[in-house]
Amino acid sequence: QQPVQSPQAVILREGEDAVINCSSSKALYSVHWYRQKHGEAPVFLMILLKGGEQKGHEKISASFNEKKQQSSLYLTASQLSYSGTYFCGTGAAGNKLTFGGGTRVLVKP
Amino acid sequence: DAGVIQSPRHEVTEMGQEVTLRCKPISGHNSLFWYRQTMMRGLELLIYFNNNVPIDDSGMPEDRFSAKMPNASFSTLKIQPSEPRDSAVYFCASSRRQSGRDQPQHFGDGTRLSIL
Numbered sequence: 001q002q003p004v005q006s007p008q009a010v011i012l013r014e015g016e017d018a019v020i021n022c023s024s025s026k027a028l029y030s031v032h033w034y035r036q037k038h039g040e041a042p043v044f045l046m047i048l049l050k051g052g053e054q055k056g057h058e059k060i061s062a063s064f065n066e067k068k069q070q071s072s073l074y075l076t077a078s079q080l081s082y083s084g085t086y087f088c089g090t091g092a093a094g095n096k097l098t099f100g101g102g103t104r105v106l107v108k109p
Numbered sequence: 110d111a112g113v114i115q116s117p118r119h120e121v122t123e124m125g126q127e128v129t130l131r132c133k134p135i136s137g138h139n140s141l142f143w144y145r146q147t148m149m150r151g152l153e154l155l156i157y158f159n160n161n162v163p164i165d166d167s168g169m170p171e172d173r174f175s176a177k178m179p180n181a182s183f184s185t186l187k188i189q190p191s192e193p194r195d196s197a198v199y200f201c202a203s204s205r206r207q208s209g210r211d212q213p214q215h216f217g218d219g220t221r222l223s224i225l
Contacts, residue, residue, distance in 0.1 A: 044214065
């Protein structure tokens with residue numbers, strides 16, 4: 001079953017922060033985060049494998065709460081280059097991912 | 110390093126024609142995934158292979174779709190006959206498969222398919 005992402009879209013000013021949530025109705029084995037710019041392929045950001053684990057990529061970090069079956073992606077001090085659509089993918093055995101519907105992020109100057 | 114290579118980048122064809130999409134994974138990667146992306150349905154996994162063997166094809170929409178991986182460096186996704194509702198961007202991705210540990214998936218640039 002597809003994980004649910006919220007919000008569906010967010011508009012930020014440069015330097016502002018945002019949080020994107022990814023929730024699953026099934027127990028999570030892992031969570032992947034990808035960013036896709038318009039007309040391009042999704043690009044890998046990070047994987048979270050353990051409950052409570054936090055990882056970072058530049059000023060983008062994420063947490064994984066196994067108990068809540070949820071992951072959150074934190075965009076801190078956003079830059080124009082952060083604009084795009086962010087997808088979470090929940091992992092199962094064999095590296096198979098089920099992607100959420102995406103969150104569109106627009107960072108304005 | 111070369112990334113995942115897909116061809117063609119764009120394909121426009123008429124309904125009923127056969128369509129073949131091609132993918133060359135990153136050298137050394139032993140998992141390969143085919144995805145379809147549309148506005149309505151988002152990014153859907155169609156099929157994936159481990160070590161050239163199809164593992165899960167539950168996402169393949171109909172018998173009109175078929176995929177093969179004859180060797181570690183080449184895969185095809187075929188649609189025959191094609192229909193307008195097959196119009197979408199098709200992505201191929203590859204990763205290393207490591208037991209007990211997830212690995213990132215690396216996506217190709219995609220094939221934008223339009224069926225008229």
